[in-house]
Structure formats: C-alpha cells, structure tokens
Amino acid sequence: MDKIMVEKSPPLKGNVRVSGAKNSALPILAASLLGTEDIILEEVPRLKDVDVICEVLTCLGAKVEFLDEGIIKINSKNIDNYETPYELMSKMRASFLVMGPLLTRLGKTKTSLPGGCAIGTRPIDLHLKGFKALGAEIDVDHGNIGAYAKRLVGDRIYLDFPSVGATENIMMAAVMAEGETIIDNAAMEPEIVDLSNFLNKLGADVKGAGTSTIKIKGVKKLGGATHSVIPDRIEAGTFMVAGAITKGDVVVENVISNHIKPVIAKLREVGCKVYENGDSIRVVGTDKLKATDIKTLPYPGFPTDMQAQFMALMTICEGTSVVIETVFENRFMHVDELKRMGADIKIDGRSAIIQGVDSLMGAPVKATDLRAGAALVLAGLVADGITEIGDVYHIDRGYEKIEEKFKRLGANIYRVEK
Ligand SMILES: CC(=O)N[C@H]1[C@@H](OP(=O)(O)OP(=O)(O)OC[C@H]2O[C@@H](n3ccc(=O)[nH]c3=O)[C@H](O)[C@@H]2O)O[C@H](CO)[C@@H](O)[C@@H]1O
Numbered sequence: 001m002d003k004i005m006v007e008k009s010p011p012l013k014g015n016v017r018v019s020g021a022k023n024s025a026l027p028i029l030a031a032s033l034l035g036t037e038d039i040i041l042e043e044v045p046r047l048k049d050v051d052v053i054c055e056v057l058t059c060l061g062a063k064v065e066f067l068d069e070g071i072i073k074i075n076s077k078n079i080d081n082y083e084t085p086y087e088l089m090s091k092m093r094a095s096f097l098v099m100g101p102l103l104t105r106l107g108k109t110k111t112s113l114p115g116g117c118a119i120g121t122r123p124i125d126l127h128l129k130g131f132k133a134l135g136a137e138i139d140v141d142h143g144n145i146g147a148y149a150k151r152l153v154g155d156r157i158y159l160d161f162p163s164v165g166a167t168e169n170i171m172m173a174a175v176m177a178e179g180e181t182i183i184d185n186a187a188m189e190p191e192i193v194d195l196s197n198f199l200n201k202l203g204a205d206v207k208g209a210g211t212s213t214i215k216i217k218g219v220k221k222l223g224g225a226t227h228s229v230i231p232d233r234i235e236a237g238t239f240m241v242a243g244a245i246t247k248g249d250v251v252v253e254n255v256i257s258n259h260i261k262p263v264i265a266k267l268r269e270v271g272c273k274v275y276e277n278g279d280s281i282r283v284v285g286t287d288k289l290k291a292t293d294i295k296t297l298p299y300p301g302f303p304t305d306m307q308a309q310f311m312a313l314m315t316i317c318e319g320t321s322v323v324i325e326t327v328f329e330n331r332f333m334h335v336d337e338l339k340r341m342g343a344d345i346k347i348d349g350r351s352a353i354i355q356g357v358d359s360l361m362g363a364p365v366k367a368t369d370l371r372a373g374a375a376l377v378l379a380g381l382v383a384d385g386i387t388e389i390g391d392v393y394h395i396d397r398g399y400e401k402i403e404e405k406f407k408r409l410g411a412n413i414y415r416v417e418k
C-alpha cells in the first residue's frame with residue numbers, strides 16, 4: 001500500500017487552489033439519477049470517492065463520461081437497476097445517497113446496510129424515518145435494506161439531529177413526491193444549499209436550503225442542467241492550518257470565506273493573521289501560537305471535518321487547548337497517532353485535552369480516517385525527521401493531488417508507491 005512521507009519543512013509560502021467539494025460532489029452525483037436529460041457537472045474533484053459513486057451510477061444504468069479535468073457528463077434517462085451491490089456500498093458510505101433518488105424515480109431501491117466506520121457507528125435511522133414519512137415501506141433483511149413505494153406523498157418530517165446525509169436523501173426523495181414535504185431541523189451546511197441549487201436547476205421546487213426548514217414541492221419530472229460544484233471548505237481549512245502550523249504565509253484560492261468562519265476565527269485566536277480578499281484567504285503564521293478551545297457542531301458551528309487538523313495545530317500551541325467533539329461519538333482516532341509523534345493529549349469522553357509541546361518528532365503512523373490522515377500530514381510538516389504515513393487510501397478519498405499541492409507551497413512531501 002502507498003505511503004506518504006513528510007519531512008520537516010520550511011514555513012509554507014505561496015498560493016494553492018482548492019478543488020470542488022467532495023461533500024457536495026457526492027450528493028450531486030447521486031442526484032444526477034433524477035434527471036432525464038444530459039447533466040454536466042463542473043469542478044468535480046478527482047477523488048477515490050468520486051470514482052466510486054460514478055461506478056455506482058454506471059451500475060444503475062446511467063451513462064457517465066469524464067470529459068475535461070473536473071467535468072463529468074451524466075445521462076440517467078435509461079436507468080433500470082435499483083440495486084447497489086455490496087462491493088460498491090462497502091467501499092464508501094455515501095453510496096447510500098442513491099436511495100432517495102432511486103426511490104422517487106423507480107419506486108424501489110435496495111442496497112446493503114452501510115456499516116459504521118472509524119469515526120462512529122453512523123446509523124441511518126433518520127434517512128429511513130424520512131422515507132417512511134413519505135410513504136415508503138422499509139425492509140431490512142440479511143444485511144440488506146430495501147425501500148419501496150408505489151407513490152410517495154409529501155409530509156412534515158422532523159429530524160432529531162440535523163443530519164447532513166438524511167437531509168440530502170430526504171430532499172432527493174421528496175422532489176418527485178406528490179404535494180409538499182417540509183423538513184424541520186434540517187442540516188444547514190453549504191453542501192445542502194449546493195444540492196438544492198442543483199435540484200432546482202433540474203426543475204425541482206426546493207426552498208429554504210441553508211435554513212433549518214426546507215420546503216419541497218413535488219414535480220412530475222426532472223430534466224438536465226449544467227452545474228459547478230462549490231469549493232471544498234474542508235480542503236481550504238486544511239491548507240489554512242498548514243500556513244499556521246508552519247508559521248508560513250499561504251494564500252488559499254477558490255474559497256468562500258463565509259463557509260469557514262469558525263476556522264478563520266480560531267486561527268485568529270491562536271495568533272495568526274487572516275486576510276479575507278474576495279475568493280481567497282491569506283493566512284500568515286505567528287512565532288507564538290497560543291492555545292485555544294474548539295467544540296464541533298453542525299453548521300454554522302466548527303466543522304467536525306476540521307477537528308483533527310486543528311488538533312494537530314494545538315499540539316504545538318503554547319498552553320492547554322480543549323477539543324469537544326459533539327457530532328461523532330468516536331472521532332479521536334488520530335490522538336494515538338499524534339501521541340506517537342510526541343504530542344501530549346488526554347482523552348476524557350468526548351473531550352481531548354491538549355498540552356502544547358515544544359516540538360514533535362517524525363514517526364511511522366497510520367491515517368486511521370480521512371481527516372486523521374490530513375492531521376498527520378500537517379503534524380509531519382513541523383515534526384523533526386521523517387513522518388511515514390500508512391493507509392493513505394483514506395487521504396485519497398478526500399484530497400485531490402495532495403502531495404502536488406503541498407509541494408508547490410514548499411513542503412517536503414512525497415509518495416512511496418508499493
Ligand atoms: C459525504 C458527506 O457529506 N459526509 C459528511 C456528512 O456525513 P453524514 O451525512 O454521514 O453525517 P451526519 O450529519 O448524517 O451525521 C452526524 C451525526 O448524526 C448521526 N446520525 C446520522 C444519520 C442518522 O440517520 N442517524 C444518526 O444518528 C451520526 O451518527 C452522527 O453522529 O456530514 C458529516 C457531519 O458534518 C461530515 O463529517 C461528513 O464529512
């Protein structure tokens with residue numbers, strides 16, 4: 001398996017362009033099953049997860065063509081298969097997002113139950129609550145899950161937690177249900193707004209995305225559209241932390257600064273200068289990084305997908321920092337790996353207490369999940385010696401051309417292919 005090697009690097013300097021958001025591209029690609037005419041998607045990041053969802057679409061009968069870099073053409077006019085095979089489902093949890101579109105388009109959908117993963121058990125009860133409210137029958141049998149409905153009828157659905165995936169799956173199922181669906185306590189992430197904009201371009205009637213109440217009026221049929229995926233706020237945040245941790249001067253381009261307000265605020269709290277300038281953000285590091293605290297929350301709170309990267313930064317901030325993870329029950333797998341590099345971190349339930357150290361040491365470590373991997377790359381940039389990161393397939397799920405982008409900023413990073 002490939003490894004990423006990171007050597008202690010000089011302060012990172014220069015410009016880096018952020019790719020389209022993985023977490024927008026995946027639901028939008030799933031929603032492409034709803035359209036009956038050509039769909040052109042731009043700014044799609046070339047990632048392992050994108051390849052998997054494209055394989056899922058192909059297996060369901062859609063035509064998927066990779067055109068120029070970042071551009072994918074999809075035609076779902078003749079989809080005929082309603083089952084996603086276990087092999088594809090097991091490669092990526094987000095494959096579950098095809099259930100909503102298939103249910104409303106074909107009246108049936110079947111797949112294997114998505115399991116938990118390194119960051120938590122990740123149940124799907126809220127997705128199913130939504131499908132049931134719209135009139136679907138749910139059938140769970142031998143690890144498979146089916147949803148069936150002769151007709152879907154709009155209803156009012158309250159989400160017990162503003163789940164991103166459940167909001168997306170229910171929105172997609174509701175776009176062709178009869179009458180009006182209202183989702184209360186909906187997730188408000190920018191990726192939900194991007195999905196809503198895409199659905200409306202296809203001819204849907206979705207209002208309120210980005211607030212906690214989303215209203216969807218069912219339509220009979222959806223067509224085609226051209227749509228550009230929004231920039232990846234988590235990739236942007238990762239490079240911003242890279243500027244901070246190396247005490248560098250990094251300009252992150254193609255970013256919507258409103259989407260990463262908490263990251264900007266916390267970087268300022270640790271002492272960095274952050275300049276917002278149109279669609280770019282410049283982070284200038286400081287010699288005296290100060291401790292701070294973070295608590296992850298659904299949007300617009302501090303994103304759980306930036307928690308590990310920020311913790312890497314906290315390991316060398318002066319003083320004691322506290323991280324409280326409220327979104328996932330087990331998202332501290334990176335702690336043991338950071339400790340192997342000399343970090344001083346204690347876990348107490350959902351809190352991690354980080355005592356800043358003077359320096360980190362390179363070590364062989366494992367990317368236990370996607371953002372844990374990104375955190376180890378960041379820590380490796382400032383650790384003495386070499387950090388050898390294994391299980392990098394996790395990193396490849398969510399970061400396009402990661403070594404190339406870091407190298408251009410002056411990082412000593414390379415991949416060893418095995
Ligand atoms: C592909 C994608 O967009 N992934 C993102 C999405 O994941 P995902 O959509 O899976 O995350 P959710 O918002 O659904 O999950 C948040 C919490 O709700 C719980 N939950 C969720 C659904 C459900 O039916 N029941 C339930 O209890 C989960 O276990 C978790 O504790 O949002 C997460 C939270 O911002 C991000 O970390 C992921 O990067």
Ligand SMILES: C=C(OP(=O)(O)O)C(=O)O
Binds near residue numbers: 370398
């Ligand atoms: C947890 C993440 O993704 P997924 O939901 O696809 O596992 C992530 O992007 O950090």
